[in-house]
Amino acid sequence: MNRELGGYDVVWLEVGQEKCINLPCRKLKNKLLGKKIRGVRNRGKWVVADLDSHELAFNLGMGGELLLHRGGTSLPESHFSFQLSGGQGISLTFYWFGHVHLINKNDIAEHPIGQLGPQPLEEDLTMKRFVSLFAGRRGRLKNFLLNQKNIAGIGNAYIHDILFLARIHPLQDIRLLQDEDLWLLYGAIERVLRSSLEMGGLAFEKDLYGQHGGYGRDFFRVAYRDGSPCPACGNEIKKIKTGRNSSYICNSCQSLKN
Ligand SMILES: [Zn+2]
Structure with a gap:
């Protein structure tokens, strides 16, 4: 643009x-x-x-x-x-x-x-800075990631696959996350957002020229796929309530740490 x-x-x-x-x-x-x-x-x-x-x-x-x-x-x-x-x-x-x-x-x-917080895929959001965003914070990971004041630009359509790739449960208390979890999460955010960007965005959105993006159902791993097998382990993908909204997860790949 x-x-x-x-x-x-x-x-x-x-x-x-x-x-x-x-x-x-x-x-x-x-x-x-x-x-x-x-x-x-x-x-x-x-x-x-x-x-x-x-x-x-x-x-x-x-x-x-x-x-x-x-x-x-x-x-x-x-x-x-x-x-x-x-x-x-x-x-x-x-x-x-x-x-x-x-x-x-x-x-x-x-x-x-x-x-607004820093934005993924931009130079200033290095892995080091990403990890530092979580220092001393509490609450559930999904809410943290969707709050634009923490990190700007992770939309609802992407969050399910990001958490799946990072193997973290959406309701995970962020105080229990290790640096290794955050490194995985950083990589998962980059991977999901970059592939969508390369495909021109989400299939249900249009670009400046009125063209739909190419990132749609065929590319989702667990998002909106309840009832289908998990692409990693074959277990059934579930739709669960997480606060006011829903999440799509594989229970065996994304177990909740206590
Ligand atoms: Zn699985």
């Missing part, structure tokens, strides 16, 4: 759903029109465009589409769209409700994107 948007000025924008923006519409337009997008990156569930004094951050919430189009203006029924000096435009459509926030860089620490 950096390639498609970076280096261009915002020349036009339309807000189809005022509730999704964090400033009054006129104010947002004043601050955004004519400004150059320096670059775009992912931060957890946010896509963040870097401007000189602000960050423009998008969050698709429960899902949605962020599509690139050439020429024309917005796509019909989009909730937020803008056009750049290169002639390309971006339209966001939320399935339920999403956010478009313009944040002054001086205020970034108070915004959710300023509070």
Whole structure:
């Protein structure tokens, strides 16, 4: 996305759903029109465009589409769209409700994107730093990993296979994890997220060009496969309740340590 948007000025924008923006519409337009997008990156569930004094951050919430189009203006029924000096435009459509926030860089620490933890697959999240995130922490591993303030960017669709590859139970108390467990976990996170990235993301999500990713059911090891045999030991994969959500595990590969 950096390639498609970076280096261009915002020349036009339309807000189809005022509730999704964090400033009054006129104010947002004043601050955004004519400004150059320096670059775009992912931060957890946010896509963040870097401007000189602000960050423009998008969050698709429960899902949605962020599509690139050439020429024309917005796509019909989009909730937020803008056009750049290169002639390309971006339209966001939320399935339920999403956010478009313009944040002054001086205020970034108070915004959710300023509070996100380090991100897997990025250089600054070395194995050493990863292990240090767990020092003195308590609670259940799955909740810890899904909390974007600890680590940003591990989604629900990936967590089951990550824990399976690391051979750790989702309800494992993190105080009982050894360094060896965390090394395995670090490797499992990299492996799962990298293979999804190489396949263009999740099959039920779309990229900038409206194409579905290739990472779907065929590639899941235990996720959403309750009743099937475990790919490692052949035992039946179970769906279990873990707090407010469910997990898919192999009981014999992922035993709970006490
Ligand atoms: Zn197994």
